[in-house]
Amino acid sequence: MKRRDFLKTAGSFAITLALANNLTARDRADKPNIVYMMLDEIGYFELSSMGHKILKTPNMDRLAAEGMRFTQCLAGGPVCGPTRCVLLTGKHMGHCQVRTNGGGTPITADEFTLGEMFKSAGYATGGFGKWGIGDAGTTGAPERHGFDIFYGYYHQVHAHSYYPEFLIRNGKREMLEGNTGDYHTGTTFSHYLIHNEALKFIRKNKDRPFFCYLPYTLPHGQWGMPKDDPSWLMYKDIKLGGKGQRRDCDPNMYAAMVHLADRNMGEILKLLKELGIDD
Template sequence: CGNRGTSGVPEKHGFDIFFGYYDQVHAHSYYPKYLIRNSEEVMLEGNEGYYYKGETHAQDRIFEVSIKFIRDNADKPFFCYLPWTPPHGVWGIDEDDPSYIHFKDKPWKVQKSWREDDAIRYAALLHKTDRQIGKIFKLLKELDIDKNTIVFVCGDNGGQSYFRSDEMPYGLFGPNVNPETGEVFKGQKGNIYEGGLKIPMVVRWPGKIEPGTQSDFVWYFPDVIATVADLVNIEKPADCDGLSILPTLINKGIQEKHKYMFWTGGGRWA
C-alpha cells in the first residue's frame, strides 16, 4: 500500500482504522517490533523482529483489534477487511498455541526449508486461521447480526508446492488440483497460469445464500467492491473494474459477465 505518509495508505482510501503491516517484507515476521495503526507505530511487547521468536504474535494482535472493531460497530453497518497473514512464510507460531500443539507430533520433517518443523508450523498457521474465522462466525451469532452480515472468504493466489522432495515432487501437502476435474493445475503461486490464478471463494449469508450452493461463475477481487456497493445501494467507485456478483450469490436477477480479465506478472500477460 506504500510507506507511511504516502498516498497509498489505507486510511487515505476510505478506511477509518487500519492496523497491521504496511508492506509484504515487514509481514515476513510474525514477531515484528511494531505494527502500524493509521501510519503510527504500535510497539509489540517482547519482540525483536525475529522470525521464530518473540512474546507477541502479530496475528493475535491484529485479530484482537478486528474483533473489537466488529463489537464496537455491531449496531450499525460496517465493513471489516481482515487479510490474514498466515500461512505466509516465515512460519513463526507460539509453541503453546493450540494449533501448534495440535500438529507438533506429526512426522512432517523437511530438509529444504529454514527449519525441519516448518511443515508442522505451516499446517498450524493454516489451522489457526481456520480457528479465527470460526471465532468470527461465533461472534456474529453472539451479537445477533449473523443473518444481516455477509462474509467473503478467499485466498490470494493458487497453491504452492512447499516442502518438495524427490519422493514428493508436489510437496508434502500434495499437488495443486483442479477440484472440478481432479487434474493437476498447470502452474502455481507466482505465475499467471491457471494454477496460479484460479482459486475458490466461499460466501456466507444466512437466509440469503442457500447452504451448499456452488457456482462456476468466473470472478476476481474488484468484483467484491462492486458487490458490496450493490448490497448497500450505492454506486461503485468510478475507477472500479469490478461487477456485482449479487445475482449469482442470491440466484436472482441477470448476472453481468466480464468481457475479459487481465493479469500481468514476471513479464507475462494473461
C-alpha cells in the same frame, strides 16, 4: 508453497461473508455487512473440505457447505502486493500501480479503492493484517483510501515476521513488547493482536453496516508462533510427508497456522451469532 498454487488459491480461499445487519428489511438487502478474509499462501487442496486428509478446518468447511465455492477463480496477481492491489482497486494487473513486491511502491492518492467505495456508501471500514500497497506516510496508506482504521503491517516485507518490533495503527507505530525482529521467536505474537482488533471492530460497529477487511498473513512464512498455541500443540508431533519449497519452512508449523486461521474464522462466526448479525 508455489506461487502458482497461490494463484489458484486466493480466489477460492479469500473467504467472503455477506452478513445482514439488524436494520430494516430494505437496508438488509441494500447494505449487508461484509467480512472478507484473505489467507496468504495457503494451498488449494489444504482445507479438509477440499479433501485434505490431515489438516482439519471445520469452520471453513462450514462456509464451503453453506455458501459458494469459486473453484475456477484466480488471484489477480502472482505475489502479495500486486494481488492486494488488484483486489482493492478492481483493476487488471496490467493497469495496477503496484506490480512488484519488494519496493513498497504506493498507489497514488487518486486511486479509488474498496475502502473508499464502502465509506462513501455509509459503511464503517476497518482493515486488519497486511496492507501491501503503500507504507505509512505515503499516498498509498489505508487511512488515505477510505479506511477508518487499519491495524497491522503497511509494507508487505514488514509482514514477513510474526514477531516484528512494531505494528502500525492508522499510520503510527505501536511497539510490541519483547520483540527484536527475529522471524521465529519473540514475546508478542503479532497475529493475536491483529485478530483481536478485528473482533473489536465488529463489536463496535454491530449496529451499522460495516466492511471488515482481513488480509491476514497466515499461513505465510517466515513461520514462528507460540509453542503453547493450541494449534501448534495439535500438529507439532504429526509426521508430515514431503519436503517444503524452502528449508526454513516447517510443515508442522504451516499446518498449525492453517488450523489457527480456521480457529479465527470460528471466532468470527461465533461473535456474529452472539451479536445477532449472522443471518
